Amino acid sequence: MSFDLPFRFRRLRKNKTIRDLISRVELTANDFVYPIFVEEGLEGRAESDSLPGVFRVGETALAAEINMLWEKGIKAVMLFGVSHHKDEEGSDTWDEEGLIARMIRIVKDQAPDMVIMADACFCQYTTHGHCGVLINDHVDNDLTLENLQKQAINAAEAGADFIAPSAMMDGQVMAIRDALDEAGFEDVGVLSYSSKFASDLYGPFRGAAGCSLKQGDRKAYQADYRHYELALEESMVDIEEGADMLMVKPGTLYLDVLKGIRENTSLPVAAYHVSGEYAMIKHAALAGALDEKKVVLETMVAFKRAGADLVITYYAPQILDWLKD
Ligand code: PBG
Ligand code: ZN
Numbered sequence: 001m002s003f004d005l006p007f008r009f010r011r012l013r014k015n016k017t018i019r020d021l022i023s024r025v026e027l028t029a030n031d032f033v034y035p036i037f038v039e040e041g042l043e044g045r046a047e048s049d050s051l052p053g054v055f056r057v058g059e060t061a062l063a064a065e066i067n068m069l070w071e072k073g074i075k076a077v078m079l080f081g082v083s084h085h086k087d088e089e090g091s092d093t094w095d096e097e098g099l100i101a102r103m104i105r106i107v108k109d110q111a112p113d114m115v116i117m118a119d120a121c122f123c124q125y126t127t128h129g130h131c132g133v134l135i136n137d138h139v140d141n142d143l144t145l146e147n148l149q150k151q152a153i154n155a156a157e158a159g160a161d162f163i164a165p166s167a168m169m170d171g172q173v174m175a176i177r178d179a180l181d182e183a184g185f186e187d188v189g190v191l192s193y194s195s196k197f198a199s200d201l202y203g204p205f206r207g208a209a210g211c212s213l214k215q216g217d218r219k220a221y222q223a224d225y226r227h228y229e230l231a232l233e234e235s236m237v238d239i240e241e242g243a244d245m246l247m248v249k250p251g252t253l254y255l256d257v258l259k260g261i262r263e264n265t266s267l268p269v270a271a272y273h274v275s276g277e278y279a280m281i282k283h284a285a286l287a288g289a290l291d292e293k294k295v296v297l298e299t300m301v302a303f304k305r306a307g308a309d310l311v312i313t314y315y316a317p318q319i320l321d322w323l324k325d
Helices: 009-013 016-022 059-072 099-110 141-158 172-182 200-209 228-241 252-262 275-286 292-306 316-324
Strands: 032-039 045-047 055-058 076-082 115-120 133-135 138-140 162-165 246-249 269-273 310-313
Touching: 009 016, 032 059, 032 316, 055 059, 059 099, 059 316, 076 099, 076 200, 099 115, 099 141, 115 141, 133 141, 138 141, 141 162, 141 172, 162 172, 172 228, 200 275, 228 246, 228 252, 246 252, 252 269, 252 292, 269 292, 275 292, 292 310, 292 316, 310 316
Parallel strands: 032 055, 032 076, 032 310, 076 115, 115 162, 246 269, 269 310
Antiparallel strands: 045 055, 133 138
16 A cells, blocks of 8 residues: 655655766865965974874975875865964065965966965964954954055965955955055955854864964954854955955854855855864764764765855865765
């Protein structure tokens, strides 16, 4: 006997061929951006204590690293400097011979077609660890904008394809867009960290990048995760300011925001699978609690299903290997 059901979904899942035929999300090498930590003065590579499997790369080892990644199929990288030349304002970031300029030039020389996203912030370059100019324990918005403009031009001159401001200053997209246009870099884009939350999932990054705060937190500039509408609004304002691409960061806990942005713009949207999200999967896998490959791929599909065009993840090279199997 059989029941008279309104629909039998299992017909669409009967075997792998049917499932694959109707699937709407496919992961490819074109979906991923790989964040790289480049440490000043380091010889070779050094594994991060806070992010097992992620290596800080010295400048002399960077060309070989980029070559290996390009061969593997990585098409875009996000560069993070680990600086040993810090000062109050992070002036190394706008120095033509500073770490940002040097690492971008190395990547551009080695792989001219690799897309370079230059993270634009100050926390890795300031002695206090805040993302801008500190005045009486408060990060001054507009003074920081001026420094972001200098940093953006420096990165563009060195060869960056996109400037990715992550400082969460108001007006950072507009300030950078203006500065780039004025300097003749109309074709350098802005990938805005448009909905970046004050998240504790950045902890392992701060260890790896050497940018832990001496005191305080970043809640006065990064978005409050208790507010969906404001996070969406902030991304919409970045569009008005001239952003070419938007971003939600972290990813997994903020799929609602990702979907909200997706439904309100046709511009490309990136999800940043941040250090803490990487660490949660990695440590659980090392403890034998879950299947790393399956959980990572499920997570990446979730980002794409929610509307991401790009995923920035420390798992990118590993994912490309898995996709080849
Ligand atoms: C710098 C920056 C951070 C991350 C990316 N850019 C740290 C922060 O804002 O505290 C975090 C990335 C990660 O956790 O993987 N502003
Ligand atoms: Zn910062």
